Amino acid sequence: xxxxxxxxxxxxxxxxxxxxxxxxxxxxxxxxxxxxxxxxxxxxxxxxxxxxxxxxxxxxxxxxxxxxxxxxxxxxxxxxxxxxxxxxxxxxxxxxxxxxxxxxxxxxxxxxxxxxxxxxxxxxxxxxxxxxxxxxxxxxxxxxxxxxxxxxxxxxxxxxxxxxxxxxxxxxxxxxxxxxxxxxxxxxxxxxxxxxxxxxxxxxxxxxxxxxxxxxxxxxxxxxxxxxxxxxxxxxxxxxxxxxxxxxxxxxxxxxxxxxxxxxxxxxxxxx
Ligand SMILES: Nc1ncnc2c1ncn2[C@@H]1O[C@H](COP(=O)(O)OP(=O)(O)O)[C@@H](O)[C@H]1O
Ligand SMILES: [Mg+2]
Numbered sequence: 523x524x525x526x527x528x529x530x531x532x533x534x535x536x537x538x539x540x541x542x543x544x545x546x547x548x549x550x551x552x553x554x555x556x557x558x559x560x561x562x563x564x565x566x567x568x569x570x571x572x573x574x575x576x577x578x579x580x581x582x583x584x585x586x587x588x589x590x591x592x593x594x595x596x597x598x599x600x601x602x603x604x605x606x607x608x609x610x611x612x613x614x615x616x617x618x619x620x621x622x623x624x625x626x627x628x629x630x631x632x633x634x635x636x637x638x639x640x641x642x643x644x645x646x647x648x649x650x651x652x653x654x655x656x657x658x659x660x661x662x663x664x665x666x667x668x669x670x671x672x673x674x675x676x677x678x679x680x681x682x683x684x685x686x687x688x689x690x691x692x693x694x695x696x697x698x699x700x701x702x703x704x705x706x707x708x709x710x711x712x713x714x715x716x717x718x719x720x721x722x723x724x725x726x727x728x729x730x731x732x733x734x735x736x737x738x739x740x741x742x743x744x745x746x747x748x749x750x751x752x753x754x755x756x757x758x759x760x761x762x763x764x765x766x767x768x769x770x771x772x773x774x775x776x777x778x779x780x781x782x783x784x785x786x787x788x789x790x791x792x793x794x
Contacts, residue, residue, distance in 0.1 A: 531564070531651035532785075533641060534711055535669040535676045540689050541660035544679040544716030546573045547751055548777075549657035551770070552677070554760030555778035557611040561652040564603055566592075567616035568637070568669055569659040575615035578606045579758030582617065590619040593636040593668070598645040608760060612649065620665065634704065637668040662696050670697065671704045675711035677781075679745075680732060682718045682725040687732065712784070713740045714777060717747040743777040746770065 536549045546569070553563045567574040567589055575585060587602040592614055603612040641654060656669045670676065676697060680686050690713075701708045713736055719725050732740050745751075748770035754761045761771045 531646065531649075531654050532675070533654045533656070533673045535656045535658055535666075535673040536679065537656075537658040537666055537669065537676050537693065538678050538680070538689070539660060539662045539666070539693060540681070543681040543686075544714075544745065545569075545660070546577065546657050547755075548677065548679045548714060548716065548745070548774075549574055549655050550577050550755070551751070551760050551762070551774035552777055552781070553653070553655045554608050554611055554762050555774045556653055556655075556781070557608050558762055558775070559778050559782065560610075561782075562610045562650055563612070563653045563655060564599070564649060564651050565611070565613040566637075566654060566656045567613060568620070568656050568665050569616060570618045570621035571659070572616040572618070573755070574657040575613060577755030577758065578608075578611075578613055578760070580604060580606075580613060580615045585615040585617050587614075588619060589614050589616045590622070592640045593620075595636070595640065598643070599640060600645050600648045603649060607758070607763065611760075612651075633664060634667050634671055638672040638705075641672050662692070666696075667700065670700045670708055673705070673708060675709050677711045678713045679716045680713050680728075682715050682722075682728045682744075684724060684728070686728050687735065710739055711781070714743065714745060715740070716745045718744045719747050741777060741780055743773060743780050745773045745777065748773070 536545050538545055549565055553565045557563045565574055587597045591597040592599060592602050602614045606613055658666045658669050697708060697710060713732060715729055746769045748768055750765040750768035751761050751770035754764035757764050761768060765771060
């Protein structure tokens with residue numbers, strides 16, 4: 523264990539209420555690339571579909587302690603965190619329990635803070651983490667609200683297609699509301715363009731619009747459409763292990779580097 527680490531892990535939600543935009547792909551592969559860059563990372567699967575868990579090879583029968591147990595306070599993070607095939611990449615898996623009505627039935631004032639409270643307890647120190655990445659469900663429901671209240675920042679995957687920017691204003695509004703009510707330190711880490719095809723005019727247009735409207739909030743790194751990224755989960759591997767030389771692998775390694783280097787930028791310049 524690295525006893526010299528004194529700061530808290532940085533907690534990042536990977537969120538967009540649209541499904542199929544690359545949230546889970548980004549959580550797994552950014553997490554793996556950060557781990558490969560020498561950081562210690564915990565992924566939290568906050569989607570009842572459990573795609574991040576499956577994609578990292580955690581079979582349903584091995585999901586005894588899950589994000590649901592973490593949220594309800596039944597288990598400690600260190601008890602629920604499982605190793606993955608990648609060194610220094612851990613995951614707390616999800617099952618469909620997470621969509622259970624229990625969460626919605628919890629007392630109103632507490633239910634938005636369940637994940638915050640779980641991740642801000644002394645037990646977290648024992649995991650010796652640099653980053654916690656939360657794979658959000660495709661909605662702005664109570665689970666996503668929990669993620670944002672627990673987080674320092676949000677990474678927003680934006681699929682390079684028509685209408686991509688339309689859903690973004692709703693998401694930005696939610697982030698602003700949470701900043702004004704429950705979590706004043708929440709900021710937008712960055713918007714990452716996913717499934718980008720540079721030969722496609724529409725992709726270029728979406729990129730130009732995003733950079734015009736959002737400026738430096740958009741990561742310089744763009745994730746290309748790459749079949750290796752879609753194949754890797756069925757081999758229970760992140761792309762950096764499934765096909766290290768693929769474009770998808772290079773892209774997520776570059777994104778991890780950019781994320782790490784952005785830590786040096788003063789926050790005031792990045793306020794949205
Ligand atoms: N850059 C990419 N290139 C090719 N396929 C991708 C890429 N990113 C995601 N996919 C595929 O698109 C689908 C949706 O991605 P996923 O990460 O599951 O989105 P979300 O978590 O937002 O629903 C998946 O089948 C995934 O494998
Ligand atoms: Mg997903």
